[in-house]
Amino acid sequence: MANITELLNKNLEPIFQKLGKISLNGEKILGVAFKDNEIQLIELVYKKKIWQVKDYTYQQIAGIGKDQDIYSASTYLSDQIKNCLDSIDTKTKDVAITLDKLSTTFYNLQIPLMDPKDLAETVSLGGFWEQFDETPETLEEFETSYQIISSNEELGVMNVALVTIEKKLVEAYVNIFRLAGLNPIIIDINPASQINALYASLGKEGFDSPVAIFNYSKDNSYLTVCSNKGLNISDINIVEADQVLLDTIEDIEDVTTEFWDEIFDRLASQIKQGLVEFETQYECEPISLVNVVTDKPKTKNLFAGLEKQFGEVVIKTYDPEESITFGDDEKKYLDALPNKSKIINCIGAGIRKLNAYNVVNENQMYDFNLIPRADQLKINRKANSFSKYCYVISFLIFFFGSIHLVVGSLFTILDNSSEISKLAGITQDVQSKEQLVQAFQGKVGKITGQVSTSNYFGENKKTTAELIASLSSNVPENVRLTKFEINDKRRVEIDGVAKDDQSIIQMIDKFSAAEIVKEAKVNNVTNFTEQDRTILYSEKGKSAPKTLPNEDITKKFSATIAMAPIEGEKFDNFKVLDKIIKKK
Incomplete structure (x- = not known):
């Protein structure tokens, strides 16, 4: 049976690839950046190689109390999502949710070179990731998702990025969105979503050289460096005393003093270390640009202090309007953000596709998915999609085949019309006999109809x-x-x-x-x-x-x-x- 299945899949692969591209282009999905005190929803469409915002909303919510957590407040949070949905006009139910880095754990692993299909089959059996020193002894209580980053045939190894998250946390998020009437099909992480958002503007060629993103926010700070060769995510630890001062830096007239130099040196040294480690590991040219994602309304003094420490490295805030087209209504919500760069996670989620046929998706770089039973979800979607395509194709074959038969028969009838007129006398005699036959056929048809009707009854x-x-x-x-x-x-x-x-x-x-x-x-x-x-x-x-x-x-x-x-x-x-x- 397995050999037959493999043979069918192999022969149908060209068809699957074509249908997969059609299915990929037709996928509609809501991108969601979700926290317990704010929600962003976006629906993007890709037309003429331009990403356009169909719907977008940003809502701040009261958040959950100190005596509650995401598990006990699921009903409240789902109600907030419903309220958020009321502000946009969409019928899309499938959602891709991107979660904060703090909710997940990221591992960079080097494993023996394997065929991607063999690796997927091995991972599905369980216990594969636990054999590495970097990972826990057991991952039974975790959802996992991985992606092959690069391969080295000479050394016989490949670099793989592995992401894990507690199963109970994933189930809580799925529960919240299902109660809101939505269908979660993708759960991603913010670092990967940010890379996918930049991929929308830079394309694959833009990642031939490393791309760096410094995520600087009240909740946590980290550095993501990525190229076509690798992916590194490193924490940026800011001591509490420095953070208190940095929070007030935009109110300072002069940040070029020695006092501020010491504070910026401690921050910049961690960022530079992350850049150098990536440059050394993947043997690439020095990184000259750092994109910043932040919730700070003002960044002038922050950038001035960092650029002084970096020298030739340029600091730039991510601007969504450079690669995404916003309508007037959506622009109002964008302007309501404390900093426009905060939308990057939502955009990255909105670009995602489930991609049930696993065809090449030129509009995203990473496809991590921590949703439970993600592979089975793809199989189900592929089966449903394929059955619909088969139905449409069958209908078209029947429709055009019927037209062909009718047209062919029409010419035959015209050619023979003269002969039929000559046999009018015989025809009248035949018709009289046909009436007698029809009387008997009516009785037979009634009996046959009763038999056919019984076939439409079933049981359960x-x-x-x-x-x-x-x-x-x-x-x-x-x-x-x-x-x-x-x-x-x-x-x-x-x-x-x-x-x-x-x-x-x-x-x-x-x-x-x-x-x-x-x-x-x-x-x-x-x-x-x-x-x-x-x-x-x-x-x-x-x-x-x-x-x-x-x-x-x-x-x-x-x-x-x-x-x-x-x-x-x-x-x-x-x-x-x-x-x-x-x-x-």
């Missing part, structure tokens, strides 16, 4: 039994179902209560991964009230109990599951049966 016994048997493994301990109703032999309506949002999403993910489930989705999630608790523990026709169990329940939900028939079973053909019923 095996599929339903399989689904019910899976409840014990698919429904988490923190979820209790209060309703499980099967309608139309294929749709299952579920109501229930849960300890938290995450348990609900976990259940939906498990159902979605099942072969007998075509689609599983959450319809509604609300807070579990005391009134709901009373109803839950009350029996129909009896008064409410005086005391109620103190179970840890905070959420009430409803969901829908669309079943897919297992092998050897088929469901009712509703389209045909509806027509039959209407005729009757």
Whole structure:
């Protein structure tokens, strides 16, 4: 079976490549830069080799309290995302989320030279990354994503960038966006998003020489250096005393004194060290430009102090308008940012594509994806996309084939019209006999129609039994179902209560991964009230109990599951049966 699959994939590869490019160009995605106190959303379109902003919004939010975290505040944060969505006009549901570097861990690894397909297969088996000294002993509790940066055939090695993030943190972000009605398909990291944003303006040739980005913000500071040969990300540690002074630097008249030279020297020396390390490791020319991404409204004195330490190195703030076209409405939100360079993460996420066919994407440099089961997501999207293309192609073949037959038959009819007129007498005799035949055919057709109609009826016994048997493994301990109703032999309506949002999403993910489930989705999630608790523990026709169990329940939900028939079973053909019923 494996050899047959490989053979089919090999023969269909040229078709997959063409369909993949069409699919890639048709992908619509929302780029999201998300923090607990601000949200940026952007939708980009690529026309005539120019990136244009279709929709963009920037919203500051109150943030979560000190006694809360991203796990307990998921409902609040999802509501904030809904509010943010109300400010733009989009029907796009797929989102690419870029997260702060502090949420992830980055590793630069050197591994034996391998074919990319062999590496992917080896990684999928598990345990591959744990063998390296740089990584933890186990990564079972982490989502991972990697990318081959460069290969050296002479030495028989290749450089690989590996990114990890805690699974529970990823699930929390996925949960938040799903509750907001969106479909997360990509989770990226800010350093890679920033490189992809610059890639939109510089192109592949622009990374023949190293590109440096100094990320300087209130939360954290780091340096990213990248080229077609490598990728380095290094922390910039600023002591608290220096940071306090740097926060006030734009109010200082003269920053060229010895006092400020010492402060800038401590900062610039770390940046220069990161630049030199990259230049040495990859044997490239000295870096002459450092792009700055910052949340500081003013940077004049900051740049003056750094340029004095750097000498010939130029410091420049990232300007999105140099490579991205903004409309008037979107420009208002851009101008509302404390510094325009803050949009870089959002732009980098908006450029991303899932790329289910894995074709060459000339508009992005890195494609890290920390979403759970990212490879399976690609396989599912590819299968759905390919089936749609096959349907369209079949329809076109049938349509144009029918036209050809009709046109060909038309000429034949015209050529033979004179002969037909000569046989008019015979035709009349034949027609009288045909009427007799038609009378018998009517009776036969009625019987055949009844037989055909019965073929449109199906059953769901095996599929339903399989689904019910899976409840014990698919429904988490923190979820209790209060309703499980099967309608139309294929749709299952579920109501229930849960300890938290995450348990609900976990259940939906498990159902979605099942072969007998075509689609599983959450319809509604609300807070579990005391009134709901009373109803839950009350029996129909009896008064409410005086005391109620103190179970840890905070959420009430409803969901829908669309079943897919297992092998050897088929469901009712509703389209045909509806027509039959209407005729009757």
